[in-house]
Amino acid sequence: MTDHCITLHILLVEDDKENLDLLLETLPDSLGEYGLEWEPCSDFAEAMKRVETRRYDMIVTDIYRDRPGHKKGIEIEDEKAGDIISGIRSKRFCPIVAFTDGSAPQSFKEGPFVKLADKSRGNKDIVAKLEELLTTGIPGIARRLHDDLDRASGSYLWDFLEGNWDRLIGNGLAEPSVLERLVRRRAAMQIGRLDPVADDPAEVETVEGVEYYIHPPVSDELRLGEILRHKGDGSFRVVLTPHCHLAIQPGKEEPRAEYILTVKTVPAKELLKTYPPQGSSEEKKLKSLGRMMQSPVRDNRLQPEGRYWFLPGFLDMPDLYCDFLQLESVPYKDALDRHERFAVLDTPFAEAFQSCFTRFYSAVGLPGLDPARMKHLIEE
Template identity: 25%
Template sequence: MKTWNILAVDDDKESAASIKDLLERRPVSSRGDQCKVATTNDFNSALRILEKEQYDLLILDIRDQGMAASQGISPDGDAVTAADLGLTAYAEVTQRRFVPIVFHTALPDLASDLEAPPFTTVVSKLDPDEARIRSAVIEAFDSGLPELNRALIRHVESIHREFMSEFVQKNWNTFDGKRHQGDLAHLLVRRLAMSLTEGAPVLFPYLESSENHQIHDDKVHPMRMYLLPPADSWTTGDILQYADHRPDRSTEGGAEDGPSETQESVAQYWVTLTPACDLVEGRRKADYVVMARCLPLEETPEYLKWSSRNGNGDTATIAAQKSMQKLIANNREGQRDRYFFLPAAWDLPNLIVDFQQVIHVEYENVQNSPRLGTLDSPYSQSLISQFTRYLGRMGTPDLSIETVIQRLESSLTTQVSGDD
């Protein structure tokens, strides 16, 4: 059971005190978590408080009625005014840090377009059911967002503390003042990046699969293969949706059937193969983007056979299971290196990259296509490496293994006869 820290901002002292009493009297999560509520009646001071202290949730009023009265602004109304300091505070807070916010106001319409529970929730002060504000708070804490947020902040602070006290302090005499501040910043960033890549221990409880499938130390969760949302600029390993208007060359996962007569107009999945250095804005060298088609796993023959069940719900056959495993392991029967499996993650489906279905598209024609994610390192490098192997392979006639065995056997026979 945890104790959460809440900051309530309301120019009405009685309203702020009422919120504090309501929330501190009873649990604020389905797990029975408690809370401590700090209050302030000054909207401007809320930002200073948030800079000094870590809070897990913010409750905001909208209109400063004292300011409204002094400037002749109506205490109600559906138009935003200069006295709506709660909206200003909201904009400032969301630019500086992440914290779930609950608007508790007599003017709920002013924030209705911001409502997106559990990130931002709007509760009317005029609602006679005082449990509404508590329900909004419970929804925020039950979402797990404050818990994950707190764990991540503590991890970053821990790495920062260890870096400064155990490395910088011990080696301070070797640094030459401000000249090495840039070096220290780079080292700290790399240390943080590595700690998160490895899976920060404090975040382990959140890294478990939601399906309760055990992820072993030598395996990775599918999410760790991607950058979501995608990288800021176009790069190798971008997964996108693009409508290729050329004749479709596949219906289930291979190019063997030849071109179709129909023209494709529906956006399909593709992954970029163009080197990242050729896509850097400002010095872009690529006039065309090279992309490989990504086929939905669920449309492949292996998946259809594996997923088939009879009326009794029998599991897939051993042969079907092995075929699926080989496809996912990039070792489709007789097609090694041609296919590259991309596991489902977030809103990305399970995909099979087919290196026989490669197109070149003018950069201007593809740059507005929706990018869904980017393959992270080293998976983007692995994709390119496999693509290069597939293109660069050289076929040779199969060696007569039987002849080699016969020669070895003959050699052994001759050796035995000689010994006699």
């Protein structure tokens, strides 16, 4: 096999042994920049066991077929072929190519990461569907993510835990549950902060808008930085109430905060129409736009200073500005009944959002000093 940057491990499932052998002989061992390593399996029950215990980058599986001499419909083993798709989706993320040399199940639904290939004319369509999945970039990203997780947690285990094991035991921190949280936290932080395309480990300096958000929200409770979308008019607002006041205590249905402080948003395009980026060239306009994308916005035309906080667009939420002069306290129940939870600001953006709000409302104006009274500071 030719050397490739990434070799993908693919589970190949076919209940007919002769067809399985033929597929292994004829399917390619590489596509584009990816090497392909095939693992054959002739039993669907065994395939599900493997999916539970092993990691695959993609799965290519047979699905029920209309076989000559048999009543048209799903046979026992073919039902298992359909079950493996729902089984994979319930256990782990793994793009799937299902193939058939007859009609497909009526219930089968294709999607960005689940494809159906027609095998009646050989492997051409299977290969085409594999290429479609590879074009998304997801199989390679998932493989690199797993490898990065192994490296991040492995290096931490070797470099830190091994060297400090005795002290961890002495401080009562060697309990498996504590160690697992420690390793998870370290790996997540390291992967989240490092640039995935840099040759050497380096922290990311410029982020994309999608990195501001956790979607869907992980917590069942509302949190600081929660973005709510009104079910009626589709407007967005952001929660300003701190986490601690929104926590629901055991045995309770609502948090101690009966009301939730929120800040309303305004569409960025509307504000930029009134205050367009300034400059005589595109480069200067982009620099001006950059200042208006700072949080808080740094533009002398937008007063009082620190009033606006920029939210980059995400999915069907447009680019927005939080307006700290437009606050509204909403009853907790109304907030949930009238709004849907859209996303939540991730760290450190949620904390920066809170800090800017606090600084805006804690500003204190001071009377100025007369520079003429201070001439002695510049006199020789």
